[in-house]
Amino acid sequence: MKGFNKNLxxxxxxxxxxxxxxxxxxxxxxxxxxxxxxxxxxSPEPLTGKNNLRALHFNxxxxxxxxxxxxxxxHILKPDTSITQPKNIFWNSSKIAASIILFIGLxxxxxxxxxxxxxxxxxxxxxxxxxxxxxxxxxxxxxxxLPDGSKVKLNAESSFKFxxxxxxxxxxxxxxxxAYIEVAKDPDHPFIVYSGEISTKALGxxxxxxxxxxxxxxxxxxTTGKVVVGEHDNIVENGSFNNIFLVPxxxxxxxxxxxxxxxxxxxxxxxxxxxxxxxxxxASLKDLERELERWFDVEIKIKSYPANYKPYTGHHNNENLRxxxxxxxxxxxxxxxxxxxxxxxx
Numbered sequence: 032m033k034g035f036n037k038n039l040x041x042x043x044x045x046x047x048x049x050x051x052x053x054x055x056x057x058x059x060x061x062x063x064x065x066x067x068x069x070x071x072x073x074s075p076e077p078l079t080g081k082n083n084l085r086a087l088h089f090n091x092x093x094x095x096x097x098x099x100x101x102x103x104x105x106h107i108l109k110p111d112t113s114i115t116q117p118k119n120i121f122w123n124s125s126k127i128a129a130s131i132i133l134f135i136g137l138x139x140x141x142x143x144x145x146x147x148x149x150x151x152x153x154x155x156x157x158x159x160x161x162x163x164x165x166x167x168x169x170x171x172x173x174x175x176x177l178p179d180g181s182k183v184k185l186n187a188e189s190s191f192k193f194x195x196x197x198x199x200x201x202x203x204x205x206x207x208x209x210a211y212i213e214v215a216k217d218p219d220h221p222f223i224v225y226s227g228e229i230s231t232k233a234l235g236x237x238x239x240x241x242x243x244x245x246x247x248x249x250x251x252x253x254t255t256g257k258v259v260v261g262e263h264d265n266i267v268e269n270g271s272f273n274n275i276f277l278v279p280x281x282x283x284x285x286x287x288x289x290x291x292x293x294x295x296x297x298x299x300x301x302x303x304x305x306x307x308x309x310x311x312x313x314a315s316l317k318d319l320e321r322e323l324e325r326w327f328d329v330e331i332k333i334k335s336y337p338a339n340y341k342p343y344t345g346h347h348n349n350e351n352l353r354x355x356x357x358x359x360x361x362x363x364x365x366x367x368x369x370x371x372x373x374x375x376x377x
Contacts, residue, residue, distance in 0.1 A: 039055060165190065169187050172184070172185065182212070191207075197220065200219075214234070232258060255279055308349075319331075320333060
């Protein structure tokens with residue numbers, strides 16, 4: 032589980048995750064790393080032949096709907112590809128050892144393939160509804176184009192779902208994690224991004240959305256053009272007094288806990304990642320832990336909080352992890368130990 036947030040998986044398996052968190056975990060289960068986890072790490076026996084997860088029927092979005100309807104419960108069933116329409120989906124802890132098969136029998140198949148980017152392979156899943164899902168793990172970033180010509184830069188530990196062909200009056204995509212999107216102009220077909228509890232609507236513009244399930248806020252930062260941000264139904268139906276319009280340089284921020292929103296200016300460090308820059312401004316140790324784990328695909332363990340820790344400010348352009356840690360050590364009074372993919376901070 033080296034490239035994914037193991038705490039999210041633990042919460043999922045313990046039936047304690049939110050719908051957003053479950054969505055991200057389900058998408059990860061479709062990746063090579065996630066499949067390996069299901070087949071080897073969770074199951075005492077390898078899954079082969081008809082029981083192989085790659086042959087199972089699975090659809091993340093409908094799984095999320097099932098979670099909502101059943102109180103965010105994890106459904107664990109014995110592998111059986113012959114199931115078509117189960118009448119009762121239920122929790123059965125005795126079948127954990129068999130493996131996890133999530134909401135099979137929804138009548139949809141997924142076919143997997145890879146697309147190459149300069150530095151890594153990004154997993155893509157295409158189902159019979161002609162939707163494509165791209166998923167990045169920690170330490171991965173990728174760039175791709177949508178059917179309308181829009182350009183997407185997908186940050187680490189994120190997923191992006193879009194149709195093979197845009198149809199209807201709206202161009203709708205779905206994001207978990209972070210992406211910078213340069214929307215192709217089409218005044219007759221608004222571009223709508225679903226990200227957690229909010230949606231962002233644009234015609235032809237460039238903006239960044241950060242909507243990681245484990246973060247407290249969803250942020251939308253606009254660099255060019257205009258967008259409107261609000262609740263899903265209000266955005267699609269063109270209007271509500273709750274919707275907020277942004278102009279370049281402005282940011283919308285939604286507090287997931289308090290269900291409140293605000294608008295203001297965004298800082299350059301919020302979108303620096305698209306140029307390979309990692310910028311910190313008065314970062315806490317927890318902020319550093321979260322960002323460095325995503326950026327470098329490492330596990331950071333804070334043994335003890337340094338008594339004289341100073342919030343860290345620094346600008347790093349395509350630097351390696353050790354160099355960044357050395358800078359933090361000097362500026363913020365920490366000690367660290369780097370061994371392979373593990374960092375211990377004291």
